[in-house]
Amino acid sequence: MTEQSILTGCLNNDPVAQRELYNRYSPKMLSVCYRFAQKREDAEDMLQEGFIRVFTQIKSFRNSGSFEGWIRRIIVHTCINFLKKHKKFNESLDLAYVTDVQVKEETVPSLMMVRQVVECIRLLPIGYRTVLNLYAIEGYSHKEIAQMLDIEESTSRSQCTRAKTMLETILIKKKIIEKPAETYSLTAAFK
Template structure:
């Protein structure tokens, strides 16, 4: 079934088109949810809420840009709303620990597997993880992140800097890397994982 046939079918509430849309895009979108969620169950709940929104809002898709990108934006916003709703974003962060880290604008070798990186990102406190995901992986600006999370732009910047430092320490501690050698652009490679 073509993408346009899926969209048309979903606009007419055709269950086979809805099933096809879900089967085609849910694996990638689950990985997006997994990066934001505290657990697999949270990620699955986010995914379910996100696809309900996709199906109820499909009439707003205007064939401008990629359909997958449109779905991804809905899923990301659903994840953020889920975290806010369940007050998971406001969990405390050990700022003393984060401030004591030396931030290096360096990264891991390109041979690093995406799964290991995602697992290490999931070890970050939820606030750090959320900002890191939104900025480095989803491409939002610090201003947009501030608006989405109801925080100052400067808070988004500092959370991102601290998250990179903490992530680097986790990667070193887990012996995934010995010491970083390049800049943090490797995070962008996770976008489609």
């Protein structure tokens, strides 16, 4: 099925089209959910809630821009709402301290490193992880993040800075990267 036929079918509540849409986009969207979730079960719950929203809101897609991008935005917002609803974000926001990430060179070592970095991001406190995912991977501005998470823009910036610093420390401790030279740091790489 083409993307347009899937969209048309979903607009008509065709179960075959809905199943095709889910089968086509759920693996990528699960990896988005996995970056935000503490456990795989949470990621699967986020994915399910997200696709329910996709199917109920599909009439609002205006065919301007990427259909996958539209789905991804719904999934990201669903993840944020899930964290807020279960108070998982607020519990760790005040602490003191991507399998679908695009890789330029898909060699075995580079893919292994991406997986290791994504796993290290998942070790961050959920507040840091959420802000870092939204800023560095999803591309939202600190102003947009502040609005989504009901926090101050300065809080988003500080959480992101602390997340980068903590991630750099984790990567060094796990020997995924070497201690950066004075001219290079992971924080600078995420700017």
